[in-house]
Amino acid sequence: MTLILIILLLILGLATGFYSGLIGTGGNLILIPALDLLFAHYQIAGVEAVKFIIAHSLFITIFLGVSISIKQHRIGNFYLKEVILIGLPGMISAYLMSELINAFDWYNKFYFDIIFLMMIVLLAFRLLVVKSKEDQITQVTPHQTTLSFASLTGLGFLTGIVTALSGLGGGIVLIPFLTDINKTPIRKASAISIGVITMLAAAVSMSYLFVEENADYSGRLPAQVGYISLYMVLPILVGIFLASSFGVRVAHRTSPQRLRVIFGIIVTMLCLKMAYSLLSPAF
Numbered sequence: 001m002t003l004i005l006i007i008l009l010l011i012l013g014l015a016t017g018f019y020s021g022l023i024g025t026g027g028n029l030i031l032i033p034a035l036d037l038l039f040a041h042y043q044i045a046g047v048e049a050v051k052f053i054i055a056h057s058l059f060i061t062i063f064l065g066v067s068i069s070i071k072q073h074r075i076g077n078f079y080l081k082e083v084i085l086i087g088l089p090g091m092i093s094a095y096l097m098s099e100l101i102n103a104f105d106w107y108n109k110f111y112f113d114i115i116f117l118m119m120i121v122l123l124a125f126r127l128l129v130v131k132s133k134e135d136q137i138t139q140v141t142p143h144q145t146t147l148s149f150a151s152l153t154g155l156g157f158l159t160g161i162v163t164a165l166s167g168l169g170g171g172i173v174l175i176p177f178l179t180d181i182n183k184t185p186i187r188k189a190s191a192i193s194i195g196v197i198t199m200l201a202a203a204v205s206m207s208y209l210f211v212e213e214n215a216d217y218s219g220r221l222p223a224q225v226g227y228i229s230l231y232m233v234l235p236i237l238v239g240i241f242l243a244s245s246f247g248v249r250v251a252h253r254t255s256p257q258r259l260r261v262i263f264g265i266i267v268t269m270l271c272l273k274m275a276y277s278l279l280s281p282a283f
Contacts, residue, residue, distance in 0.1 A: 006235050009232060009235035009236050009239070010235040010236070010238060010239045011239065012030075012031070012034050012235075012236055012239065013235060013236035013237060013238055013239020013240045013242075013243070014239040014240075014242060014243040015030055015034075015239075015243070016030045016031050016034075016236065016239065016240050016243075017239055017240035017241065017242065017243035017244035017246075017247060018243040018244070018246060018247040018250075019247065019266070020064070020240070020244055020247060021243070021244040021245060021246065021247025021248040021249075021250075021251060022247035022248075022250055022251045022254075022259065022262070027060075027064065027240065028057045028058075028060075028061065028167060028168050028169060029120060029123070029168070029266070029267075029270065030266075031056075031057050031060065031236075032053055032057050032116065032167050032168070033270060033273055033274075035052070035053045035056055035057060036049065036053055038232075039052050039053065042220055042221060044220055045109065046108060046109055047105045047107065047108050047109070049109055050101070050107055050108065050109055050112045051101065051102065051208065051227050052220075052221075052227050053112070053167055054098075054101075054112075054164070054166075054167040054204065054208070055204070055205065055208035055209075055226070055227035055228050056227075056228055056229070056232070056233060057167040057168075058163070058167060058200075058201040058204045058205055058208075059201070059205045059208070059209075059228050059233060060233060060236060060237060060240070061169060061197060061198070061201035062198060062201045062202050062205060063237055063240075064240060064244075065169075065194050065195070065197055065198025065201060066198055067241070068194050069191075069194055069195050069198060072191045072194070072195075077187060077188070077191045078191055078195065079188060079191060079192050079195070080195075082152070082192045083192055083195035083196055083199070085149065085152040085153070085156070086152050086155055086156040086159065086174070086192070086196045087156060087195065087196040087198075087199035087200065088156065088199070089152075089153045089154075089156035089157050089160070090156035090157065090159045090160035090163070090170065090196060090199065090200045090203075091156075091160060091199050091200060091202070091203035092157070092160065092203075093156070093157040093158075093159075093160030093161050093164070094160035094161070094163050094164045094200045094203045094204050095160075095164075095203040095204065095206065095207050097160065097161050097164035097165065098164045098203070098204045098207035098208065099207050101164065101165075102207060102208070102211060107165070110278065112165075112166075112167075113274055113278050114278065115165050115166050116166055116167070116168070116274060117271065117274040117275070117278070119162075119166050119168050119172055120267055120270055120271065120274070121267075121271065122172055123172050123267070124263070124264070124267040155173070155174065155177055156196070158173055159173045159174055159196065159200065160200050160203070163197070163200045163201070163204065164200075164204050169193070169194075169197035169200075169201070170193070170196060170197055170200055171190075171193040171194075171197060174189070174192065174193040174196060174197075175189050175190065175193050178192065178193075205228070208226050208227040208228060209225055209226040209227075209228055210226060211226045211227065
């Protein structure tokens with residue numbers, strides 16, 4: 001791996017970490033399109049590209065999730081019971097869906113781009129339109145209900161499937177359900193979400209790390225284990241941990257309205273990129 005590539009990966013990590021700290025969402029929104037371009041440089045395309053992108057994005061999510069969960073625990077905002085009840089069934093569905101993607105060639109790049117585009121549009125709607133309403137739910141209200149075991153299990157299974165298919169964290173499913181339906185305070189919902197996402201990312205990563213030898217994918221990237229290149233992950237993680245706290249500090253000095261404008265610009269650029277990727281094969 002060349003010095004230039006290491007520097008580019010470090011810059012990607014810095015951008016991902018800063019964005020994650022600034023907006024308060026997972027950095028995979030930035031990471032996944034960048035990984036798409038990176039693997040194209042290595043001439044990894046089609047079905048294999050989807051596997052490499054999902055594997056790397058969620059493997060990185062494990063370390064981010066653990067770091068954030070530790071910080072949440074230190075300030076008393078960690079809910080182990082809810083995380084386990086949602087996370088365990090989610091791990092099962094995420095792992096099984098990942099195994100299904102690995103075993104067959106049905107999940108190609110076109111389907112992945114469609115699902116990813118749908119996820120970022122939904123996320124944009126949540127943050128740009130509904131965010132102000134969620135901010136009002138800051139403490140437990142009399143309307144908050146206790147979710148049944150069946151509800152938590154079903155929520156976990158659905159979140160696991162979405163995570164395995166999109167490479168994004170399952171917060172786009174968890175947070176709206178917890179805040180809008182269960183009336184959970186947004187801070188508690190976010191803490192539960194990041195804990196669950198960490199578990200799901202670990203399950204998906206296990207599927208992509210421990211795969212049978214296949215000449216189509218093995219040895220394509222430096223220090224590759226399964227579908228994950230440890231050398232490529234390390235510079236990204238270094239950049240993320242260096243820049244995330246700076247993003248948080250900037251966010252505290254920036255108005256919510258300006259943050260939403262920044263997010264809107266980023267999402268618009270991503271939507272254009274994904275639309276181009278979907279339409280380009282037709283030309």
